[in-house]
Amino acid sequence: MSGGHHDVSYLGVRGGHWYSWKNVWSWVYTIDHKKIGVMYLAAVLAAFALGGFAALAVRMELFEPARTVVNAAGESVTTGQWLTWATGEERGKQITPNNAYNRMFTLHGTVMVFLFIIPSIPAALGNIFLPIMLGAKDVAFPRLNLLSWYTYVFGSLFAIWSVIRGGVETGWTFYTPYSTTTDWGSTTSMILGAFILGFSSIFTGINFVATVHKLRVPGMGWFDMPLFVWAIYATAIIQVLATPVLGITLLMLVFERTFHIGIFDPALGGDPVLYQHFFWFYSHPAVYIMILPGMGIISELISVHCRKRIFGYRAIAFSSIAIAAISFLVWAHHLFTAQTPALNAVFSALTFLVAIPTAIKVFNWVATMYKASIAINTPMLYAMAFLFCFTIGGLTGPPLATIAVDIHLHDTYFVVAHFHYVMMGGTVLAFIGGLHHWWPKMFGKMYNERWGMVGCVLVFIGFNITFFTQFFLGTQGMPRRYATYVDEFTTLHQISTVGSWVLALGMITHLLVFLQSLVAGAPAPKNPWGGLTFEWEADSPPVEHNFPHEPVIVHGPYDYDEVVPPHCDERDYPLPAPLPAGSRGH
Amino acid sequence: MTTAASTTRELLPHEAYVPGAHWRNAQDEAEAAKLGMWLFLGTEVLLFAGFFCAYAAFRLWYPDNWHDASRYYLNWKIGFANTVVLLLSSFTIVLAIRGAQTNRKWMTLWTLVITQACAAFFLIVKLGWEYAPKIAKGELPGANFSYDHAQGPYDHIFLSVYWISTATHGFHVFVGMVVIAWAMWKTLKDHYGPRHYTSLENIGLYWHLVDVIWIFLFPLLYLV
Ligand code: HEM
Ligand SMILES: [Cu+2]
Numbered sequence: 029m030s031g032g033h034h035d036v037s038y039l040g041v042r043g044g045h046w047y048s049w050k051n052v053w054s055w056v057y058t059i060d061h062k063k064i065g066v067m068y069l070a071a072v073l074a075a076f077a078l079g080g081f082a083a084l085a086v087r088m089e090l091f092e093p094a095r096t097v098v099n100a101a102g103e104s105v106t107t108g109q110w111l112t113w114a115t116g117e118e119r120g121k122q123i124t125p126n127n128a129y130n131r132m133f134t135l136h137g138t139v140m141v142f143l144f145i146i147p148s149i150p151a152a153l154g155n156i157f158l159p160i161m162l163g164a165k166d167v168a169f170p171r172l173n174l175l176s177w178y179t180y181v182f183g184s185l186f187a188i189w190s191v192i193r194g195g196v197e198t199g200w201t202f203y204t205p206y207s208t209t210t211d212w213g214s215t216t217s218m219i220l221g222a223f224i225l226g227f228s229s230i231f232t233g234i235n236f237v238a239t240v241h242k243l244r245v246p247g248m249g250w251f252d253m254p255l256f257v258w259a260i261y262a263t264a265i266i267q268v269l270a271t272p273v274l275g276i277t278l279l280m281l282v283f284e285r286t287f288h289i290g291i292f293d294p295a296l297g298g299d300p301v302l303y304q305h306f307f308w309f310y311s312h313p314a315v316y317i318m319i320l321p322g323m324g325i326i327s328e329l330i331s332v333h334c335r336k337r338i339f340g341y342r343a344i345a346f347s348s349i350a351i352a353a354i355s356f357l358v359w360a361h362h363l364f365t366a367q368t369p370a371l372n373a374v375f376s377a378l379t380f381l382v383a384i385p386t387a388i389k390v391f392n393w394v395a396t397m398y399k400a401s402i403a404i405n406t407p408m409l410y411a412m413a414f415l416f417c418f419t420i421g422g423l424t425g426p427p428l429a430t431i432a433v434d435i436h437l438h439d440t441y442f443v444v445a446h447f448h449y450v451m452m453g454g455t456v457l458a459f460i461g462g463l464h465h466w467w468p469k470m471f472g473k474m475y476n477e478r479w480g481m482v483g484c485v486l487v488f489i490g491f492n493i494t495f496f497t498q499f500f501l502g503t504q505g506m507p508r509r510y511a512t513y514v515d516e517f518t519t520l521h522q523i524s525t526v527g528s529w530v531l532a533l534g535m536i537t538h539l540l541v542f543l544q545s546l547v548a549g550a551p552a553p554k555n556p557w558g559g560l561t562f563e564w565e566a567d568s569p570p571v572e573h574n575f576p577h578e579p580v581i582v583h584g585p586y587d588y589d590e591v592v593p594p595h596c597d598e599r600d601y602p603l604p605a606p607l608p609a610g611s612r613g614h
Numbered sequence: 615m616t617t618a619a620s621t622t623r624e625l626l627p628h629e630a631y632v633p634g635a636h637w638r639n640a641q642d643e644a645e646a647a648k649l650g651m652w653l654f655l656g657t658e659v660l661l662f663a664g665f666f667c668a669y670a671a672f673r674l675w676y677p678d679n680w681h682d683a684s685r686y687y688l689n690w691k692i693g694f695a696n697t698v699v700l701l702l703s704s705f706t707i708v709l710a711i712r713g714a715q716t717n718r719k720w721m722t723l724w725t726l727v728i729t730q731a732c733a734a735f736f737l738i739v740k741l742g743w744e745y746a747p748k749i750a751k752g753e754l755p756g757a758n759f760s761y762d763h764a765q766g767p768y769d770h771i772f773l774s775v776y777w778i779s780t781a782t783h784g785f786h787v788f789v790g791m792v793v794i795a796w797a798m799w800k801t802l803k804d805h806y807g808p809r810h811y812t813s814l815e816n817i818g819l820y821w822h823l824v825d826v827i828w829i830f831l832f833p834l835l836y837l838v
Contacts, residue, residue: 165636242646272657276664289774290756
């Protein structure tokens, strides 16, 4: 530890490297945001792998129109044994093959949404880089941060235990009346798991809002903050405002299941559609909890790897806030088939509004790339893959927001394709891109660039094969959440399944690249990409309190046309020649 | 044109604020704690907003039955008594904070004791005079409703909303008692003083919120 002014032994590490892997206790008790971030990273990646296996199983099942994994006679092929074991069939529970399929996609959806994608970027990368980008030593409430991690792990184990104990079949949306009447599996404990995970999300949100408000380095105004920070800030606000509603919804669902309070039960005078309103009042804003941090990453990746001032800084920052605000007003576009036409019209109109701030961002990113010196490396490839996929995902939103079209497309594979293009093609691609971008900073090791790019190309191709086909399946009428289908859909389903294998191959490539880097990666310089935000001034990995001395803000986060990046050679980062007099530039 | 050669500076002595080592000064630290508390209170309000929405929906659907059920099953006098004690306790916890600010330990301690007593009164009344007779008579939520003299077809839904919202609120009162007990212990150990009362203040904020939620629940459920 160099030059620390305080006794920092409260961090649990005395001397030595903050992230020495040797001392387990220094992790278990840590309140250092970087370590908690790394622990989150490990946990969410494990969840991603689990959800990924479930996805492969689901795709496997859909390879043939009839059941292949578990056939109706109960004979099972090799993967089928795994599927049935995982869903409890082998332990004497009489479930039909359709139940097994339901369980598998529910496992996939709940794990991916609640365990992986919601915490992924904020709690892992945000935890590590938010304080550093603000020039702070830690988040506002370090103990709450650790509590949030433990809450997350506890909630996750609860959810996974529910699956192992008997499985859940309701889908990630827990729609009533099925969720209140089904006796199969462990629906109640799964719902409680999601309830607990909500607390973890709220803790993180409160922590990050307070951090941004109170721990910016002196002199850093709101518009000196990196856009990643803006995005995490907007996300944190939605987390704080929306998650409690999910909490109460799930709580009422649990009461409904345990005490039969009847609020969602038509037989008792209740209303199942009320549940849908409650659920989407959280879960629509939640989709922005998922995508906003991804957008924040993309702003960083594009400006750093294009070495260019981000185009329209304020527009990007404010559009995050606009998205956060509008996201609370559109929830009922998930209920077009369940409510009155008058309400539909209102929510359809409001939904179209969301597309505006979203498009503003996309245009700004593309404008940033215009005439830039674009570095071709894994993070930048991911940024471009994001632009491609997210735009498709975003553009398929408005058709779904069009009532007449949605009546046809609702609950078909078109919706499945839409949300995978925004969530996987958006958030997940941004997450992996950000992981590569900040990997050298987090672990002090470089990764193998060539294989990183190979992985990216595989993921990109695999992703598009898997999900583009699903747009066609949807428009042709293939409903979602069915284990079987008519023969006409076979070809498209098979293409999609093959795509999922390519996708898996890409993910495995990334895993190997990261492992290789941890074991044998070349030491990372402090500023491998020539970035201008504070984290590139810190060591790789940063020292215990991030900076040996408090950093001073002397330039904006994107002043690529004015400053040579810290720790970089001027020859590698030549500044643009002064513009000829009279010309216009920004 | 600047080159970002050295962009770090030494901390000045007054900036090297130690207690929560990542804070620049005590004021920031206290303000952040309060901001965090306000955000948390926001989440609490939103949590109860869920109950209020359910309340509003069923009230709109079954206005008459709702009205009758409220009159029949709930005794406004009990609710009113509980409202008064909660208001009183909100006042005494303000005095407790005042005591810390003005360095009067015993004032803080005694006002906290009164607050605790009010909270206990509230819970005892709730459990003993409301919940227990209701359970005995079968005035239970939803499918468990088994009261013989039902007033209308949807009494059980009214009771569902009543039970889940008041039980959740009661749980918050209980949590409040636990944290107030902790504050009493801290007072005894002289942890509070004119410069250190942030956590007491936050507990006060929480307690006001519990109070405010009841101020909404009481008229909606008992007086409609
Ligand atoms: C560009 C603006 C967007 C618009 C106009 C839009 C519109 C819609 C509409 C109308 C539906 C309902 C379709 C149906 O069920 O019939 C839907 C579903 C969905 N959208 Fe979007 N969307 C947009 C962006 C996003 C983003 C950015 C995400 C997430 C990152 C997202 C995630 C989802 C999910 C998860 C579902 C389906 C949930 C389910 O039923 O399981 N959308 N979208
Ligand atoms: Cu939505």
